[in-house]
Amino acid sequence: MNMMDRIGHWGDTHHPAWLDMLRIVLGILLFVKGISFISDTTKLSQLISGLDIRLWTVTAVHYVAFAHIFGGFLIAMGCLTRLSSLIQIPILITAVFFVNIRMGFSYLNSELWLSMATLLLVLTFAVVGSGRFSVDEYMRTHDR
Template identity: 40%
Template sequence: MNITTRISRWRHSYPSFLLLIARIILGIILIVKGIFFISHAQQLKDMILASRFSGWVGILTAYVTFAHLFGGVFIIIGLFTRIAALLQIPVLLGALFFILPVHEVNDMGSDLILSLIVLGLLIYILKKGSGSISMEDYLKHHLL
């Protein structure tokens, strides 16, 4: 039996576990970026000021920071997962289309790759939901 067959069998046997791992990884990345934005608020403001949305710098700085922090927590625990993912997608699209292209190619290599990975995970979570290993599923089966 080759490795792709083994992975395929394992993936079909444990889909909720894989979704949980994806949620945890995505949530940790979002929380770390939110903490980074809090500790480097001026850098975030400068990036927004250099974009097309310079008039919204205060609102966007707060939205990006808190969306990452609270969205990351909600995605990890699996509560309001689709809403949290949906609120992150505009931030990532804004970063990909308006913020990152303003910077030089040397500066944006790792940020571009991380943004693409996070956007892909957000779309995956948005499509799949929170899964059976989540607070939503627990509440649905035990409290409702």
């Protein structure tokens, strides 16, 4: 058994039911955040262009919005949860360490705290997976 299989097996056997509810809330939060990015692309463009990195701003804006909308939906449904969580990690690391930290590390900076909590939850679900109440579990137990 390789390392990824062992992590997956441990995550599948150590998954309480309340963690499924937290996964659903995280997925809905990411989905709503993606919708808000799509509805106000100028704000996201300003955030990304302020990073001074060599990416095309339009491409980065669409990647973030697409990853949040579809990744959030998949996480909420419990379908490909580990993969969807892994796709969110670079976005959230950028949000925590490059975008929101510039505004100061205070309790008034709610976007920083939200990004940090979301990053922690995404890392958690990248390890523990989707749980009992998910599309993945349904597909696993109802094989033809």
